[in-house]
Amino acid sequence: MAKKASNLEIFSWCMYDFANSSFTTVIVTAFYVLYFKEVVLKGYSPEEGDFFWALNISLSMLFVALSSPILGAIADYSGAKKKFLRFYSLQCILFTALLFFVKEGDLLPGMLFFILANIGFEGGIVFYNAFLPEIATPENIGRISGYGWALGYLGGLVSLVMVLPLVKGGFTPENLLNCRLSFVVIALCFLVFSLPTFIFLKERAVPRTPPAGQGYIRAGFSTLVGTFREIKRYRELLKFLLAFFLFNDAIATTIAFSAAYAQDTLHFTVSENITLIIMINITAAIGAFLFGFVVDRIGAKRTISITLLIWIMVIIGAYFSETKASFWIIANIAGTTIGASQSASRSLIGSFSPKERSAEFFGFEAVCGKFSAIVGPLVFGTVSSWTGNQRYAVLSIGFFFTLGLILLQRVNEKEGIEAAKTGNTG
Secondary structure (H helix, E strand, O other), rough: OOOOHHHHHHHHHHHHHHHHHHHHHHHHHHHHHHHHHHHHHHOOHHHHHHHHHHHHHHHHHHHHHHHHHHHHHHHHHHHHHHHHHHHHHHHHHHHHHHHOOOOOOOOHHHHHHHHHHHHHHHHHHHHOOOOHHHOOOOOOHHHHHHHHHHHHHHHHHHHHHHHHHOOOOOOOHHHHHHHHHHHHHHHHHHHOOOOHHHHHHHOOOOOOOOOOOOHHHHHHHHHHHHHOOOOOHHHHHHHHHHHHHHHHHHHHHHHHHHHHHHHHOOOOOOOHHHHHHHHHHHHHHHHHHHHHHHHHHHOOOHHHHHHHHHHHHHHHHHHOOOOOHHHHHHHHHHHHHHHHHHHHHHHHHHHHOOOOHHHHHHHHHHHHHHHHHHHHHHHHHHHHHHHHHHHHHHHHHHHHHHHHHHHHHHOHHHHHHHHHHHOOOO
16 A cells, blocks of 8 residues: 655645646736747737637647557556656646747747647646646545645746746837746746756656567557556546536636736736736635645535626626626636646545556546647637627636536546546556
8 A cells, every 4th residue: 555645745746836837827817828829920800810820729738649559558668757857847847948049920939849848738737637636535535625725826826926026027129028028927937836846756656567569658558558458437427527528628728828818808008907816816826725725625616606696797707897897706706616626526536546556547638638638728719709809708607617517517437436446457
């Protein structure tokens, strides 16, 4: 039996959320999206910028979605989750730093470096999440997942504060060097703050010896094929993944386009956008922390349902919002649920996953999560481009939240947890 995770190890696992949030907060959500549209694509319309940004997100998600299940199976079989996590993290750090060299008109480098960095970020998440069933128990999995998400938003807050002096001057010619330096700062934040994870987090998986004549890659493929053959055993996981596909689609789209919507439709300045996202990170940290206890009290399914109802109200409010003040209120309500929705989902998938195959099962989660993150941004970008009105694009997000909530009600949480227990020898 594996040794129980120490508090230091749990904290070190959570620190990866703290570290990688510098990338998703500053690069994906708050700043590079604006730099890409305003500087790299100078001369393009906002709607054309939406399309190219959606293409960035979608292409990177497509790669991760196609590769995650097999890489997860290989990682489980070879006991190498930590090695994959380290590789993807370094990839993200390297190409985030290379964004420093992206200037006005550099469309291809601006897309290529971001896509490779985002592949590193999203790919690393698969293997990071796969450690959750190993370090948590059924009684505290919600809290530990919530701790990670809460610490992640604090990490995003710290990174925003660190780059704010560099970016508050906006995209004036004399401040563009500072803007580009902010990308290097974020790469360094990711590197430094992830060190506890790589030093103290233990790889508990025991490498299995591949069958005669097979290497780990072929054995991983065989394991994945075997999982598909017995997938009916995990039907509750399949039902949840379908619901997750839909509501995660909406969450991913919100994250990718919130800053652009605030700037283009409500005329937020760069400084106002950064300040708003700082506030959202505070409310998101509080929401993720508190909802972690709610998960352990009432279950992940009910918790996710509550957050999705709040999300639907947020989308309606954002559609009708006409002032910066009203959008501030709506955005911070969204902040309380954004981490809670994803943290509770991570807890539920962890509960539905056999411990010996956690990377493989989180690889399936990545397929749904990443493919949904392809569809949502493309829908948003397409609707915005065709109609010339981002409000209609925002309203389209509500459809995914609503349908996801409806399908979630068909998931039997107890049966899903029991299936994971009986599948541990699989």
